[in-house]
Amino acid sequence: MADRIVAARVIVTSPGRNFVTLKIETASGLSGIGDATLNGRELAVASYLADHVVPTLIGRDPAAIEDTWQYLYRGAYWRRGPVTMSAIAAVDVALWDIKAKAAGMPLYQLLGGASRESMLCYSHANGADIEAAMDSVAGHLAQGYKAIRVQAGVPGLKRIYGVHSAHGDSTQHQDRPDEGDWDTASYLRHAPRIFEAARARFGEELHLLHDAHHRLLPNEAARLGQDLEPYRLFWLEDVTPAENQAAFRTVRAKTTTPLAVGEVFNTIWDCQALITEQLIDYIRATLVHAGGITHVRRIADLAALYGVRTGFHGASDLSPVTMGAALHFDRWVPNFGIQEYSIHPNEAAEVFQWNWSFRDGMLHCGETPGHGVEIDETAAAKFPYRRSYLDVNRLQDGTLWNW
Ligand code: GCO
Numbered sequence: 001m002a003d004r005i006v007a008a009r010v011i012v013t014s015p016g017r018n019f020v021t022l023k024i025e026t027a028s029g030l031s032g033i034g035d036a037t038l039n040g041r042e043l044a045v046a047s048y049l050a051d052h053v054v055p056t057l058i059g060r061d062p063a064a065i066e067d068t069w070q071y072l073y074r075g076a077y078w079r080r081g082p083v084t085m086s087a088i089a090a091v092d093v094a095l096w097d098i099k100a101k102a103a104g105m106p107l108y109q110l111l112g113g114a115s116r117e118s119m120l121c122y123s124h125a126n127g128a129d130i131e132a133a134m135d136s137v138a139g140h141l142a143q144g145y146k147a148i149r150v151q152a153g154v155p156g157l158k159r160i161y162g163v164h165s166a167h168g169d170s171t172q173h174q175d176r177p178d179e180g181d182w183d184t185a186s187y188l189r190h191a192p193r194i195f196e197a198a199r200a201r202f203g204e205e206l207h208l209l210h211d212a213h214h215r216l217l218p219n220e221a222a223r224l225g226q227d228l229e230p231y232r233l234f235w236l237e238d239v240t241p242a243e244n245q246a247a248f249r250t251v252r253a254k255t256t257t258p259l260a261v262g263e264v265f266n267t268i269w270d271c272q273a274l275i276t277e278q279l280i281d282y283i284r285a286t287l288v289h290a291g292g293i294t295h296v297r298r299i300a301d302l303a304a305l306y307g308v309r310t311g312f313h314g315a316s317d318l319s320p321v322t323m324g325a326a327l328h329f330d331r332w333v334p335n336f337g338i339q340e341y342s343i344h345p346n347e348a349a350e351v352f353q354w355n356w357s358f359r360d361g362m363l364h365c366g367e368t369p370g371h372g373v374e375i376d377e378t379a380a381a382k383f384p385y386r387r388s389y390l391d392v393n394r395l396q397d398g399t400l401w402n403w
């Protein structure tokens with residue numbers, strides 16, 4: 001007889017930063033968890049799940065993952081968007097965790113087995129100026145990283161993405177967002193110097209990455225891509241907002257610097273033209289914000305047809321649950337490129353138990369059944385939710401700009 005879902009609950013916890021987790025339990029005694037964290041808007045997803053999704057899960061067959069996905073996507077009438085797709089992702093990843101545990105297999109085996117033994121990853125180096133950023137790169141090299149994203153402060157700008165906020169990609173516990181400042185001309189003059197310095201000090205083998213974090217217009221992005229060509233980046237990320245996918249035609253036509261996009265995407269429709277027109281090299285859509293394994297697998301398969309590889313988002317606001325599930329996905333996915341890897345706050349290890357590891361610049365996923373991440377609900381209760389926001393960003397005349 002088919003198993004059935006008997007309980008599902010949302011766990012909101014803040015061990016160093018906020019995380020939202022869905023736990024699903026079945027009549028046969030299995031349980032699985034999925035990440036539902038949407039940085040700075042956490043409670044919206046928690047409510048979507050607890051108030052609207054959980055009541056419809058009780059009694060369903062946990063093995064019917066595809067039907068449950070369609071039920072929550074088509075069945076809700078209101079499609080897409082980060083809140084909806086993060087909620088669906090939490091259910092989806094929890095159900096894949098349960099299915100893999102029921103099969104007695106690590107998740108990557110259920111997806112089709114290993115395409116590789118370990119995964120190339122990159123981490124974040126940053127500094128208030130170029131020298132400090134180079135020292136940060138040296139520190140990462142000493143830890144074994146083979147690929148490093150580099151961000152450095154721009155003279156004259158007080159607070160910019162990836163450099164001046166607490167953890168580079170973190171939210172602050174506070175009642176309103178901090179404000180950054182931005183000047184595109186200064187940035188475009190300065191950014192190539194960072195990579196000139198990096199190649200001069202560290203040579204040509206290290207994989208270098210950079211995130212423009214949606215700040216540029218398409219023609220400015222093309223200029224930056226051209227100016228960075230001598231330094232042979234692994235990728236240049238989020239050069240311009242991608243709501244207008246056609247904007248990437250301008251960038252693509254003018255530069256050979258590899259392009260990565262997609263950490264804010266929710267569905268395959270957000271990257272359909274980017275992929276089918278081969279306007280990008282790496283797709284960064286990730287399990288938690290793009291509908292879980294069931295949907296990201298569809299994106300990755302489309303990408304594979306067009307020579308686009310995966311480079312999943314892995315900032316520290318993506319919980320250990322997403323990192324665990326992503327590593328199983330990465331181990332399987334034939335068109336894998338790289339995995340972003342950020343260290344979670346120390347307190348996160350009190351709440352979540354995981355079995356992946358980092359060695360010699362590579363990530364290794366665990367071999368236990370499921371995705372290998374569990375949550376300790378008693379420990380989670382010791383870290384209550386605290387309101388947090390991502391920064392906002394303004395041009396120097398005060399105009400609100402893309403963060
Ligand atoms: C990255 C991202 C992050 C995001 C953050 C938002 O490349 O890792 O740009 O730093 O800003 O994840 O919540």
Ligand code: MG
Pocket residue numbers: 211213237238263
């Ligand atoms: Mg980014």
